[in-house]
Amino acid sequence: MNKCIQRCKKWLKKIISAIFGLWCIVKHFLREQFNKNIYTRVIFTNVTTFAVGLIILTILSSFAVKQVTYAQVQQEMLRKAKRVNFALLQQKDRPWILNSDEANDQVQARQELMKFLADSFDSKITVFDMEGNIADTSEEQELVPGSKVDKKFVEMLKKGGNTTRIVDGETDQLTFIAVVPMGNNNDAIEKGIMLESKPSNYDLTSNTIRSYLIIGGMILLVIIIFISMHLAMQISKPISQLATTVAEVSRGSFSLSTDDKDLDEINVLTDQLNKLAERLQQLQAESQRMEQEKTRLFSEISHEIRTPLTSVQGFVEAIRDGMVQDEAVMEKYLDTIYTQTLHISRLVDDLLAISRLESGNITVEKLPVNLSALTQSVVAAMEGLASNKNTSILLEKAENALVLGDVDRMEQIIKNLIKNAIEATENGTIKVSVEVRQDKVFLTVEDSGVGISPDDLPHIWERFYRAKNHRRSYTQEEGSGLGLVIVKKLVELQDGKIDVTSKLGKGTTFTVSFPSYNQE
Secondary structure, three states, X not given: OHHHXXXXXHHHHHHHHHHHHHHHHHHHHHHHHHOOOHHHHHHXXXXXXXXXXXXXXXXXXXXXXXXXXXXXXHXXXXXXXXXXXXXXXXXXXXXXXXXXXXXXXXXXXXXXXXHHHHHHHOXXXXXXXXXXXXXXXOOOOOOOOOOEOOHXXXXXXXXXXXXXXXXXXXXXXXXXXXXXXXXXXXXXXXXXXXXXXOOHHHHHHHHHHHHHHHHXXXXXXXXXXXXXXXXXXXXXXXXXXXXXXXXXXXXXXXXXXXXXXXXXXXXXXXXHHHHHHHHHHHHHHHHHHXXXXXHHHHHHHHHHHHHHHHHHHHHHHHHHOOOOOOHHHHHHHHHHHHHHHHHHHHHHHXXXXXXXXXXXXXXXXXXXXXXXXXXXXXXXXHHHHHHOOOOEEEEEEXXXXXXXXXXXXXXXXXXXXXXXXXXXXXXXEEEEEEEEEOOEEEEEEEEOOOOOOOOOHHHOXXXXXXOHHXXXXXXXXXXXXXXXXXXXXXXHHOOOEEEEEEEOOOEEEEEEEEEXXXXX
């Protein structure tokens, strides 16, 4: 016996484990299909929602129909009981009390009447007194003296009558019962009439209604599946098209569709993708431009460095090979090598400065700076360099002017402008002035040098650009071609603006303006 129980337990565990495993597989499959795409999610959600709703609706409707039907049946039973009472009241010559002395023909006539009423109203009729004793019944079997009805029916009679329903304990069949007083309403209650009916057809009606609901629900389910499929296709189709478009964008094609879709959300997403594609196209063009600029910059740097290095290499090889015996020539060669080395050093420094400026690594600490005093000190420091070219520097105006800026960067701006003027001027004059006009401070550097041609003037802010009349042999000291680029970026970095005017053969004027700082 114990072995059988253990075997049953093992088999039961295996069955439970198999059912659990099957449930896990089905659950995983349903979750995978639900999360697969919008198409399956819309269909699965709609079908599941409708199925659950149909089940709940069927249960609620069955309950509601049953309650309404039972209420109608109880009201109908109550009306039937009153009609039976009316019919019995018409038989005034027939007492409804069980009497042993009563003639058989009277008993038979009363029994036939009760049976006729029971057949007419499709119910079992019972007449009983206030003690519960059965006076008469419509059943064909012989009435046994002392038979009584249930006490609760007597209580219902005392309360004036009512209806109820009970379930037969043996057959589990529902029975409707109506109890009304027998006689006129004005008479004292002495007897009661009880009608019993088993509405088998009512359960059939409820089942029929439930079947109709299920069939109609299945038809609606099929319709909902087709509608869901159509709706899911309408939603997923433009999204799939957008996915294809994004794939095209990732491959470098930036031509997107501008056709309006049916859904506003898809149109908004399409607009955003179009903007993104335009932005990517701009970034790609900018990247290509920067790549070309970088290539050109490397080429220019290589050219600018190779030229002085070639000169230095040639002089060094001449000296090493012993081709230079004259001390004066040797001294000249060494001066040239030194000059070109300084040129390369300045070129590297300027390149580093340009790199920091363009990358934003140079920070400017903006503090009040006396531009007049700073300009005076720079002019005094560069008078010696100008005198070497028989050029004089004149500080025409030096009004007391305060600006917000970095004193070191301001000094670098002034030095570069005066140095460019000195390089362009020989046996001439350089005029420097600082003056305040309304809310701006203007720094002007004017030379009487060779000037810049109209063709060269727009290009002086480009890297490594030098005007044709400024080009000279590398045996002399010359600039890196980056000075004005650095000056312009430093001016803009300090909220300033620089302008230039020039006439070929008559000189050049640089004008720098900064916002005036009100110390008050």
